[in-house]
Amino acid sequence: MAANLRLRPLQPPPTDLVVTMYDVRTGQPGGPQLVQHVTVNVTAEPPKDHIIWSLLCFVYLNPCCLGLAALIYSIKARDRKVARDLEGARHYGSTARQLNIAATILVAIGFLISIIIIIVLFRQLHM
Numbered sequence: 001m002a003a004n005l006r007l008r009p010l011q012p013p014p015t016d017l018v019v020t021m022y023d024v025r026t027g028q029p030g031g032p033q034l035v036q037h038v039t040v041n042v043t044a045e046p047p048k049d050h051i052i053w054s055l056l057c058f059v060y061l062n063p064c065c066l067g068l069a070a071l072i073y074s075i076k077a078r079d080r081k082v083a084r085d086l087e088g089a090r091h092y093g094s095t096a097r098q099l100n101i102a103a104t105i106l107v108a109i110g111f112l113i114s115i116i117i118i119i120v121l122f123r124q125l126h127m
Helices: 051-059 063-082 086-125
Strands: 015-024 033-042
Touching (some): 051 063, 051 086, 063 086
Antiparallel strands (some): 015 033
16 A cells, blocks of 8 residues: 555745736847847745644644634634635635644643542552
């Protein structure tokens, strides 16, 4: 099964390269000259909505309903992305990310505190 896997090299983001050439009279001695303009249109990466992280925070890590708020903002970000409002999607996605970070940190701290309490109680029982 591992023999069928192929690694693909990373590709740069898709771009549209437009090269136009103009024959321009410059008024300088020597006559007309050729002027070249290059236009590069780079398609921006769509903003992330962090929907999977928000779902996990909602189901597993939901202190103070931060997971629910993150899920709501992720859904709003996805709706804005579908409506092609990339700035609104970026704003809602950023808010969802911040709420997910806060929920994850609160749960990690609570988990560490509960492990410390269990260790301290276990040691007191065996003394």
